[in-house]
Amino acid sequence: MSAKTIIAWCTHTANFWMGCCKVSPGCQNCYAETLTRNRMGLALWGPARTTARQPVKGVYANLRQWNKASDPANPSKVFVGSLMDWAESHPDLDAIRPKIWDAIRDNDRLIFQLLTKRSERVAALLPDFWPEIRHRVWLGVSIENADYAHRADDIRHLDSAVRFISYEPALGPLADALCLTGIDWVIVGGESGPGYRPIDLQWARDMRACCDAAGVAFFWKQGAAYRTEMHTQLDGETVRNYPIPRIPLATTE
Numbered sequence: 270m271s272a273k274t275i276i277a278w279c280t281h282t283a284n285f286w287m288g289c290c291k292v293s294p295g296c297q298n299c300y301a302e303t304l305t306r307n308r309m310g311l312a313l314w315g316p317a318r319t320t321a322r323q324p325v326k327g328v329y330a331n332l333r334q335w336n337k338a339s340d341p342a343n344p345s346k347v348f349v350g351s352l353m354d355w356a357e358s359h360p361d362l363d364a365i366r367p368k369i370w371d372a373i374r375d376n377d378r379l380i381f382q383l384l385t386k387r388s389e390r391v392a393a394l395l396p397d398f399w400p401e402i403r404h405r406v407w408l409g410v411s412i413e414n415a416d417y418a419h420r421a422d423d424i425r426h427l428d429s430a431v432r433f434i435s436y437e438p439a440l441g442p443l444a445d446a447l448c449l450t451g452i453d454w455v456i457v458g459g460e461s462g463p464g465y466r467p468i469d470l471q472w473a474r475d476m477r478a479c480c481d482a483a484g485v486a487f488f489w490k491q492g493a494a495y496r497t498e499m500h501t502q503l504d505g506e507t508v509r510n511y512p513i514p515r516i517p518l519a520t521t522e
């Protein structure tokens with residue numbers, strides 16, 4: 270949706286629709302809900318029986334533009350999506366979701382990072398032509414505390430270039446509960462915006478130690494922030510590592 274993004278771990282963000290339904294504590298202070306409600310005047314957050322989802326038409330033109338400009342040797346990374354959950358179950362989305370996969374196939378010079386809290390739906394939603402695009406798709410799940418560590422189990426076996434965890438907003442300790450087998454990347458960050466719930470930096474330190482021990486790339490996004498990205502260093506160090514994909518970009522079979 271946007272040619273520019275403040276999300277530190279991607280190049281662009283792409284939203285095929287706007288709106289979602291909250292499913293766990295990490296959703297409580299959803300920045301996307303605040304943005305669409307306060308800045309756009311749209312009421313798009315809630316269950317399917319009461320709330321519609323709004324398609325975003327301009328995303329396809331943006332993807333074509335980014336694809337044309339992307340360097341094949343260092344492809345642009347597109348996060349899907351900052352104002353939606355691509356795996357959400359909602360009747361408005363059955364006709365739109367296949368267009369995500371078509372767009373990924375068509376824009377073959379881009380890396381796509383798909384993140385969801387609906388981890389149990391991921392495997393069933395992959396397209397029939399998954400082998401054609403798996404080398405350019407990073408599949409991720411959001412895990413805010415130990416109560417949701419099980420979400421990693423739903424992706425750790427999937428055949429994608431990268432499998433990752435977004436531990437943000439970090440709302441409680443996770444390192445002891447999270448198995449990193451089959452995981453390539455962990456992003457850690459505190460909640461941002463008004464009324465943010467503070468992160469304990471020890472949670473991040475423990476997760477970094479676990480990642481280092483397991484050979485998993487660790488990316489520290491930020492500590493608690495309001496109005497701007499702040500506290501981007503962890504103990505005085507900028508730690509923003511990216512994973513080595515399991516499937517080389519040259520692999521298309």
